[in-house]
Structure formats: structure tokens, C-alpha cells
Amino acid sequence: MSKPLNIIFAGTPDFAARHLAALLNSEHKVIGVYSQPDRPAGRGQKLQPSAVKQLAVEHDIPVFQPQSLRNEEAQKELAELNADLMVVVAYGLILPKVVLDTPRLGCINVHGSLLPRWRGAAPIQRAIWAGDEKTGVTIMQMDIGLDTGPMLLKAELSIEPSDTSATLYDKLAQLGPQALLDCLTDLESISPVEQDNAQANYAEKLSKEEAKIDWQLSAAQLERNIRAFNPWPVAFFEAEQQAIKVWQADVINQSGQPGEILCADKQGIVIACGEQALCITTLQIPGKKAMAASDVLNSRAQWFNVGTVLA
Template sequence: MANSLNIIFAGTPDFAAKHLAALYASEHNVVAVYTQPDRPAGRGKKLMPSAVKTLALENNSPVFQPASLKNAEAQEELKALNADIMIVVAYGLILPKAVLETPKLGCLNVHGSLLPKWRGAAPIQRAIWAGDKFTGISIMQMDEGLDTGAVLLEKSMAITGAATSASLYDDLAELGPEALIETLDNLENLTPSVQNDEEATYAHKLSKEEARIDWTLSAHQLARNVRAFNPWPVVWFAYGDESIKVWQVEVLESFEELPAGTIVNVDKNGIEVATGEHNLLLTLIQIPGKKAQAVSDIINGKPDMFVVGHRIA
């Protein structure tokens, strides 16, 4: 393999921590770890360290948590580390040009899509939302653009019909560290591939409002939404004064000449609802104050809760 590299690692959530763990297990040397400042969490709003900080402290790595890397003091602090390369995985802070140019070999980013497809904040979710058959990991040289740098290495994987954002996240959290270590071990032999901007798509952030069911969409699209927005923000619909979350559905080949959102049938199999194309069977839902439950369990306790012919907002 290539010579051992002195690495600055920058990341925050568990996805990033998986990559940091791989670096610790490699022949490379992590000289410092950057992560977001501790955030309040839980009912008591106690300040909690990120997954990356926790792992870094367990491995006795120096930890830096600047609120920004745009000021001269933070940049000089990073420069003093004299690193060969900086690895960025879901860090959450913008790296200004001065930082990008500080490490001898620049900065690399691990991105959860096959670039230039799904640049941006939510590549894992958008791949499912769009019905993509494949996704993967891109190891990219960072520049001042949004995921626009040249790609050094890509690894792809199929997206199964049952994949949710949560399960795909876990799969990519296994694939990503493999791709990262392979890149670092072969850095001298890899040829950067410039992205074709004309083929780029953007993975815009998700919102709770986007997760509200639009029954005029096709059942297939709504089913993809359910999987893409799991575990956040979770697909939901309004029923009376309540917001009901939807965790699992099935697409039915049946199609009713009824207004979209009309409840077609309710039985132990679920709640069948007319959509813009085909019917959607809701099988696992969550009513306020309760855990997610099979529809069969809910209607056993409240048989009149969902009424055939009622139109859901």
C-alpha cells in the first residue's frame, strides 16, 4: 500500500463515525478530529457529544469543535496540524477555500450517491424517492462547489424494493469506509474523473410538509415516499384533527373511479385508499400518542375509526 498518511478527519453523525473507525483500524494516522459543537438532546436538553467526538475521545485523538472554519484563528489552528490530507464525512460545516488548500493532498469527501447524481443534502433519501435502482458511494476531491469535485473512486450497490432510508443508510455506512480506505491506500494510482455538470441532479432537503401525503400522486410514488421518508420526517396524513403517520404500505393493482384520498375498504389487511393511479394499502400506521401498529390491531380496538367512503385530507 501507499505510505501511511497523517489525516485530519471531519464528521459528526454515526455515519461519519463508521468511517473514522475504519481509519483507526487502518495503517493511516488520525492526527486530529473535527466535529460539530455539542448539541442539547433528550428531555433534559443536556449537551451531548456527537458520535464522532465520542469515538475520537475513546481513541485519544485531539478534538476540535469550532463553530466556523471561516475565521483566521481556526484556519491557523488547522494549518498547524500539518496534515497530509483531510477527510470530510457529513461534517455539517462549509470548508472555505483556505481550508481546502491547507492539507498537502487537499480534502476528500465521502458522498452517499453516484455523482454527479444527487449532489446535496439528502442523497440517500432522494435515490429511493426517485425510484433509482442503484446508488453507491463516491470519494470526491473537494472544491468550492456543492459536491462538484472530481471523483477518485465509486462503489455501487442495488436498491432493493424494500429499502428504506434507514436501511440504505446502514448499507452505505458499511460500503463507505471500504471505499475510503481503498482510496487512501491507492491514492497515488487513482486518476480523478471530472463530473459532467449536465448530468447533475440535486438532493434537496426533506421537510415535514413534503411528507404529507398528496393522494393525487400515484400509489407507486407514495410507496416510495413512505420508504424514503423513514425514519424522518415520516409520511403522514390528516384525519379529522389528528395527524397519522404511515410506516408501511403496499401498492394494489386495483384502481377505483373515486376521488383521490377516498377510503375504499378497511379490513384486517389494512386501509385501502384511492390515489391518482392504483390503490394504496396502509398496513402499519401510528396514531398520536401511540407506537406504530398494524392496522388490524387498531381496528380491533376502534372498528369505526376509519370509514369506507370517507375522504382523507
């Protein structure tokens, strides 16, 4: 077992905070925390600290929030901490080579996929979107590339047919901290494994434009999109010039012209796709909360007349 390490932690959202919490409960010492600058949030748009900063403040750990780590002053400040290791989880800033080389053991990153698959910004969502049967976390030694560094440890889990990005996020946020601690225990004896670049692909950021349902796609793909885009940006279609958000749907073996409403009853709203059909069971009309299709039909049945073809 390795001796306790003096660690700099760099991260920003709740996913990262759960990893910081695990380190704080371990034999290792967190000597400094880096997080993104406070951002305006909420109705009042007041500056709000990140989840990681809040946790660090609660534990009286020095917090650093540089706009960039490219300037010499920020780099000098980091070097003065004299860390053994820097642990990076969903930080959001690029680490230049001088920073990667500063800690005695370099910098390691917890990434939410089984690398080299799904390098990049949205690995959790893209795994669902693509229909992957499993995903996990990879702990890697960071280099100057985007999620290209040698791999130290992988932990995997199955993607369930009902998983959304929200539920998978939570599962990985539980898997990752233990994987990180396991990696630190054996860090100096682990033999890093180079990634096979031929097997790599990139998890492009999601966009609101991508969330618009294209009825020409297969029902199976659209059902995955609905789960992948939950909780953001949320899949939607247009009816009566309104954006209707779709939170839950099932694939059923019916067919028709893509976009055609085949059925609308208490079981759901059935819409034909490029292959098969979607039965939408939970949706959200503007100004309302998400509701069962049967409840929406009680007040908006005229929006979903059988035979109507949606754009």
C-alpha cells in the same frame, strides 16, 4: 500502495463515525478530529457530543469544534496539524478554499450517492423517493462547490424494493468505509474524473410539509415516499383531525376517487390514489407506537369507514 498518511478527519453523525472507526483500524494515523459543537439533546436538553467526537475521545485523539472554519484562528490551528490529507464525511460545516488547500493532498469527501446524481443534503432519501434502482458512495476531491469535485472512486449497490432510508443508510455506512480505505491505498496514483455537470441533480432537504400524503399522486410514488421518509419525517395523512403516520404500505391495483377509503380489514387500509391504491399495513396514531393496521382498526375502526374521502 501509498505510505501511511497523517489524516485530519472531519465528521459529525454515526455515518461519519463508522468511517473514522475504519481509519483508526488502518495503517493510517488520525492526528486530529473536527466535529460540530456539542448540541442539546434528549428530554433534559443537555449538551451531547457527536458520535464522531465520542469515538475520538475514546481514542485520545485531539478534537476541534469550531463554530466556523472561516476565521483565521481556526484555519491556523488546522494548518499547525501539518496533515497529509483531510477526510470529510457528513461534517456539516463549509470548508473555505484556504482550508481545502491546507493539507498536502487536499481534502476528500465521502458522499452518499453516485455523483453527479444527488449532490446535496439528502442523497440517500432522494434516491428512494425517485425510484432509483441503485446508489452508492462517491469519494471525491473537494473543491469550493457543493459536491462538485473530481471523483476518485465509486462503490455502488442495488436499492431493494423494501429499502427505507434507515436500511439504505446502514448499507451505505458499511460500503463507505471500505471504499475510503481502498481509495487511500491508491490515492496518489488515481486519476480524478471530472463530474458531468449536465448529469447533475440536487437532493433537496426533506421537510415535514413534504411528508403530508397527497392522494392525487400515484400509489407507486407515495409508496416510495413512505420508505424515503422513514425514519424522518415520516409520511402522514389526516383522519378525524388527527395526523396518522404511515410506516409501511403496498401498491395494489384498485382505483377510486383519490383519498377514498376502499377497504379496511385485517389485511390493511386501502386508499385510492391518483393512480392505483395504497394498502397501508403499518401505521401510527397519536400517542401510540406503530402498529399493524388490524390492531389500529380494533380500537379506531370508526376513523376508517369505507367510502370516506380523506383530504
